[in-house]
Amino acid sequence: MAENILELRNITKTFGDFVAVDSVDFELQAGEIHAILGENGAGKSTLMNLIYGLYQPSGGRIYVTDRENWQHRLRAKSPRDAIANGIGMVHQHFMLIENLTVAENIALALGQLRSGPRGSASSNERFGLIVDPTALVRSLSVGLKQRVEILKALAVDARILILDEPTAVLSPLEVEGFFTILRKLQADGRAIIFISHKMKEVLSISDRITVLRRGKKVYLGPTGELTAGALAREMIGEEINEVERSASPHLENDPPDNVLQLSNLTVLGSRNEVAVSDVSMETCRGEIVGIAGVDGNGQRELAEAIMGLRHRASGTIGILGANPQGIKAVRQRGVGYIPEDRQTTGVIAGFSVTENLLLNVTHLENIAQWNILNQKRKRETAENLITDYDIRPPNPDIPVSSLSGGNQQKIVLAREISLQPDLLIAVNPTRGLDVNAAHYVHENLLAQRDHKKSVLLISTELDEVLLLSDRLYVMSRGKLIEATAQRNDVEALGLLMTGETHTEE
Numbered sequence: 001m002a003e004n005i006l007e008l009r010n011i012t013k014t015f016g017d018f019v020a021v022d023s024v025d026f027e028l029q030a031g032e033i034h035a036i037l038g039e040n041g042a043g044k045s046t047l048m049n050l051i052y053g054l055y056q057p058s059g060g061r062i063y064v065t066d067r068e069n070w071q072h073r074l075r076a077k078s079p080r081d082a083i084a085n086g087i088g089m090v091h092q093h094f095m096l097i098e099n100l101t102v103a104e105n106i107a108l109a110l111g112q113l114r115s116g117p118r119g120s121a122s123s124n125e126r127f128g129l130i131v132d133p134t135a136l137v138r139s140l141s142v143g144l145k146q147r148v149e150i151l152k153a154l155a156v157d158a159r160i161l162i163l164d165e166p167t168a169v170l171s172p173l174e175v176e177g178f179f180t181i182l183r184k185l186q187a188d189g190r191a192i193i194f195i196s197h198k199m200k201e202v203l204s205i206s207d208r209i210t211v212l213r214r215g216k217k218v219y220l221g222p223t224g225e226l227t228a229g230a231l232a233r234e235m236i237g238e239e240i241n242e243v244e245r246s247a248s249p250h251l252e253n254d255p256p257d258n259v260l261q262l263s264n265l266t267v268l269g270s271r272n273e274v275a276v277s278d279v280s281m282e283t284c285r286g287e288i289v290g291i292a293g294v295d296g297n298g299q300r301e302l303a304e305a306i307m308g309l310r311h312r313a314s315g316t317i318g319i320l321g322a323n324p325q326g327i328k329a330v331r332q333r334g335v336g337y338i339p340e341d342r343q344t345t346g347v348i349a350g351f352s353v354t355e356n357l358l359l360n361v362t363h364l365e366n367i368a369q370w371n372i373l374n375q376k377r378k379r380e381t382a383e384n385l386i387t388d389y390d391i392r393p394p395n396p397d398i399p400v401s402s403l404s405g406g407n408q409q410k411i412v413l414a415r416e417i418s419l420q421p422d423l424l425i426a427v428n429p430t431r432g433l434d435v436n437a438a439h440y441v442h443e444n445l446l447a448q449r450d451h452k453k454s455v456l457l458i459s460t461e462l463d464e465v466l467l468l469s470d471r472l473y474v475m476s477r478g479k480l481i482e483a484t485a486q487r488n489d490v491e492a493l494g495l496l497m498t499g500e501t502h503t504e505e
């Protein structure tokens with residue numbers, strides 16, 4: 001029988017009265033890929049932070065087995081202690097210094113290690129982790145940056161790798177390459193904890209699955225015989241049906257009524273590079289227009305330019321027949337916005353759940369009376385949104401910073417979608433959401449469309465854009481390529497996303 005490289009016994013973590021992780025046992029074997037699944041707020045990140053020394057357990061013990069096969073108790077006071085015990089973590093938001101080279105970033109990681117063994121740089125090629133060590137990190141694609149993060153962990157000889165939603169930023173082709181790397185690391189005897197909301201990926205890559213629900217471990221088993229439906233049942237206690245998608249109403253009824261009109265739009269990025277290049281497109285009432293693409297290909301700049309948050313270098317942006325300048329004017333035209341980065345633009349972490357839910361002029365107008373906020377209406381509105389979007393814990397007064405990532409995202413969605421804006425710009429709306437919450441958002445976006453509203457859905461999730469879009473584009477290196485004709489050919493779309501194939505433009 002394979003040996004345990006990591007053991008958690010009866011681990012509990014409380015925040016005040018709240019039990020985020022409740023008496024959890026968990027075992028990780030050398031050479032296995034162990035997936036952790038659970039709905040938003042189930043306790044996955046908290047559990048990982050306990051292993052990585054970012055939190056200390058309120059109860060229970062953690063044991064690691066060292067290179068000499070001795071098991072000892074881990075009392076990690078910080079990530080430095082975890083790293084010294086062979087534990088590495090790749091966060092969703094990379095911890096790289098953009099203006100340094102790959103080699104310099106790895107050297108900095110080595111500097112964190114007080115003593116102990118170091119991985120051999122030359123051995124990394126056998127895992128397929130090929131990156132130019134002299135390249136500046138900021139010049140690398142997201143997929144390559146992720147490789148650098150893994151290289152950093154291997155440089156300090158991590159035998160346990162914690163990967164927090166690692167595929168969220170990758171194109172379908174990159175995911176394949178990434179899985180090959182994981183299998184090589186596994187064959188080398190390293191153990192991988194893989195956190196993901198994507199059932200298909202979990203089923204294809206993991207050996208075993210642990211499911212958490214409301215802080216408790218509710219399931220542990222081999223991946224082999226499980227189906228996505230059975231997993232969803234373990235996670236939330238019920239089946240989830242795929243969203244039913246009917247044809248777009250505008251196709252059947254009136255002639256299209258233009259909502260967003262972009263003509264020859266060029267937008268510069270933060271380093272003055274051309275981020276959006278000569279883009280022309282439109283969205284109409286009663287349709288969802290999808291833009292698929294890998295992160296960092298101009299999607300953020302495109303959304304920010306439409307919202308009036310970024311200047312355009314040339315071209316025009318028409319919204320509902322007008323040409324609003326600046327975010328306030330755009331908002332006043334009735335445009336909803338789900339930004340790419342919830343932490344910097346979506347929520348204000350120190351503000352309460354209620355304040356964040358109502359941070360929108362229209363909401364504020366609805367709950368004001370003679371320019372004074374009606375406290376009763378304010379509370380009712382917040383409580384209704386918390387119920388509708390299943391925001392947990394359902395407490396309107398706590399700061400948003402104490403909510404899990406997925407629940408923070410639900411706040412942005414509740415605020416922006418519930419007002420049923422004429423135009424909704426949604427960038428990766430379901431990133432970090434569990435299957436149930438993602439399903440709810442999909443239904444809401446389709447309802448928007450059915451109410452003759454217009455949605456521009458910009459997403460790195462190909463499955464999502466394919467499911468929801470009436471018309472489809474791919475964005476690659478700042479260019480927009482119409483891809484409706486390719487929608488049944490996922491491989492062709494994947495190639496367009498990585499810019500490897502060119503169609504007539």
Ligand SMILES: Nc1ncnc2c1ncn2[C@@H]1O[C@H](COP(=O)(O)OP(=O)(O)OP(=O)(O)O)[C@@H](O)[C@H]1O
Pocket residue numbers: 015018020038039040041042043044045046047392393401402403404405406407432434
């Ligand atoms: N610092 C904190 N203070 C108070 N409560 C917290 C804190 N960190 C996490 N929690 C709570 O602990 C619970 C578990 O959160 P955690 O981030 O571990 O969930 P998760 O399973 O990773 O969810 P997601 O899939 O949304 O990222 C949540 O209810 C969250 O509100």
